Every structure is written in C-alpha cells, then in structure tokens.
Amino acid sequence: MLQIGVLAIQGAFHKHAETLKALQTQPVIVKYAADLTHLDGLIIPGGESTVITRQLGYRLAWEDLYTFAREKAVFGTCAGLIMLGKGCTDPRVRQLGLLDAVIERNAYGSQIESFTEDVTLSFDEHPFHAVFIRAPKILKVGKEAKIVATFRGEAVMVRQKQLLGAAFHPELTNDVRVHDYFIRHCVTQSGK
Numbered sequence: 001m002l003q004i005g006v007l008a009i010q011g012a013f014h015k016h017a018e019t020l021k022a023l024q025t026q027p028v029i030v031k032y033a034a035d036l037t038h039l040d041g042l043i044i045p046g047g048e049s050t051v052i053t054r055q056l057g058y059r060l061a062w063e064d065l066y067t068f069a070r071e072k073a074v075f076g077t078c079a080g081l082i083m084l085g086k087g088c089t090d091p092r093v094r095q096l097g098l099l100d101a102v103i104e105r106n107a108y109g110s111q112i113e114s115f116t117e118d119v120t121l122s123f124d125e126h127p128f129h130a131v132f133i134r135a136p137k138i139l140k141v142g143k144e145a146k147i148v149a150t151f152r153g154e155a156v157m158v159r160q161k162q163l164l165g166a167a168f169h170p171e172l173t174n175d176v177r178v179h180d181y182f183i184r185h186c187v188t189q190s191g192k
C-alpha cells in the first residue's frame, strides 16, 4: 500500500489524511524528519506560509523537506503551494523554490473574502467545486510547469514532474478527484 505523508505543522492535515485513507492509501502524519523515511509522497497542507517557514527547523528542517521534494511526489495546497513555489511577493516566506511558479499571498483578499467556485480541470471534463481560503494567486507559471486547473482563465493548480500545487483546498470537499490525481503521480514517481 502506498504511504503518503501529511505535514502536520499547521492546517487541515486530518482532512487530507481522511481523503487519502478513502482512496486506499496509508496516510502518515509527519512531524519529524524521520517520519519522511518510507513515504511515497507528501502533502503540504494550507495554513500560513509565514508560520510554516518559522516552524520549520523545530522538528523538521527546511532542508529535510527540500531533499524529499527534489525526488518524491509532493502536493502543496494553498500555503503548501506557496512553500513549493519559486518566487513570492512576501520575503518572509522561505520557499523550497522547486515548482516553477511565482505566487502572491492572500491575493483574493482576507479570510472574509474566502469563497467556493467551480474550477476547470485539465484531466477531467467535469468542474471541481473548489474552496479558496485566503488564497494565493499564481502570478506566473514558468516553462517547467504545466497548468492543470484554471479559474476564470487563471492558473489555480500547476504541476511540474513530481510536484503539484493548488491555490485551493481539495481536502475540504467530498470530491476526491484532485487527491486521486496526486496519488497517480505518487505511483508513477515511486514505481509501485
């Protein structure tokens, strides 16, 4: 069975774990660097990228995440997307710089301007009802990355080889298609 970690620094990590379980994979709550050892993939949940940046180094270092994400499948949602990206409008965030995309934090407004809207997926004909919470905007998608979901014509999910980043929260809906898409990348990347 595939083992997929969920970084448990902040955010809705239990919701991701429930979805992973429903899709017949084994979720692993990741708090320490050693928890990454046998994983086939990792989800970096939403939260606040500035807080995640500050928290890294206590139990798990930035370098541990970086080393993992260079080789294995990683899905960053919302703040997780910001962490994976390369270029951010907020210098307080120490990004991993592996996903070729420039990100603006809180670009759709503050908490009360959070919303749900349909987004278009490149890998499925039916729209995905997505939850955006203090969501970031993908300002620029570099040559290395591919847009896999759009909202009003703008990129809201991008993929680059083993890396996937979404500006929304797929774990907060009952629709498992985005997690399923990520799991398929974990299978390809791990060769299982």
Ligand SMILES: NC(=O)CC[C@H](N)C(=O)O
Residues within 6 Å of the ligand: 045, 046, 047, 048, 049, 050, 077, 078, 079, 080, 082, 105, 106, 133, 134, 135, 136
């Ligand atoms: N829901 C979220 O993860 C919001 C992201 C958050 N605004 C950040 O900048 O990190």
